[in-house]
Amino acid sequence: MNVISHWLAGRRGIVAGGGEAADYVADALALAGAAVARIADPSTDASDIAVAFDTAQAKLGGTIDLLVHAGVAMAPVSAETIDLDGWRATLSADIDGRFLFTAELGRRLIAAELPGSVLFLMPSSHISGGRSAGAAADGALANLVKSLAVEWARLGIRTNAIRSRACEPGGLREESVRRSLGYLSAYLSSGYGAYITGIVMGTDELPPERSSGD
Template identity: 55%
Template sequence: MTTLPTLLNGRHAMVAGVGDAADHVATALAALGARITRITPPSVDADIIAAAFADAQSQQGQPVDLLVHGGAPLGVGNAETVSLDVWRKGFSADIDGRFLYASAFARSRIAAHDRGAILFLLPSPRITGGRTAQLSAHGALDNLVKSLAVEWGRDGIRTNAIASHVVDGFAQATEAARASLGHLAGYILSDHGAYISGMVMGIDELPS
């Protein structure tokens, strides 16, 4: 029987993204036995991303077989104050970046004829004022997760996401909710979660 400290033994996780939530997930995966390559800030340049995967394999002595992408901060503000240039740059850093890392990861796994798992960390889907960019990106990423899960499922590559207030408000979350983020990420990426793909899961606030 696999014990929790060895749940991800032999796995190599690249964790791309900025912020406390991505840092926490990286620490949680390391505690479960995974080797970690931390990328911050993540790029939106395909050549730089390809080089990051090659460097990670060289430094860790094994290819990346788990990918976590925490996206880029899209900020909060009234929709009427956001310029087109800011809108496009934010979406490129977030959605384009996630897609480019995922596609580079999938190409590597398919070429190796080996399995892999992708996990996107998303902000809460709660609809409130000032979150137009975040919520628009969330809708796009919800469909991206499902479509990639279907497309790459035959290649043994699973794609899932965690969407929660803990991701975009880590400092304000309870200790129980923070711990749940790491626990759920580890479970989804492990072989225990091998049946899970195409899902966007949340983390409810737990009683203290």
């Protein structure tokens, strides 16, 4: 039985970015009543992004007021082997794309005098080898969320982020975490989260070796 169908009724959203977690969240938002356009390979070009919004709005029948962006998948690679092109393809693609999508949403909502919400899906906060681009992106995004939350608060536009191992390449195999990622995304994006903005929270960031209890 669908128990959350009223959470996002009447809302129109874009879920951008690749990965299983983004698919899961798109499904959860639809379950919560939102009309969703899925963009699995989002552009980082501002003009293309504007076109993507136009297309989504035409398809969904109105202003987009909900954005979830999962960014760019980044395979682990040791920092000294990354050249400028590789850096641009990872770090820049991730934070540029997320910012430009968010700014496009913000401009449209401000013009339409409508409230809305932004949610970034991010990997867990644990730093491991080969994640220099990902780590830099995570720091940038966490503070972007907080800055935009205050900048747009009096416009009714909220920005939040969820960290989860389910958002990492390969994903998390634990079904409960993936499901809760979807429900939490829908909750934070809905009117029930009207007083929640500027947060970066996890789902289950316990290191496996500690959570085993051994």
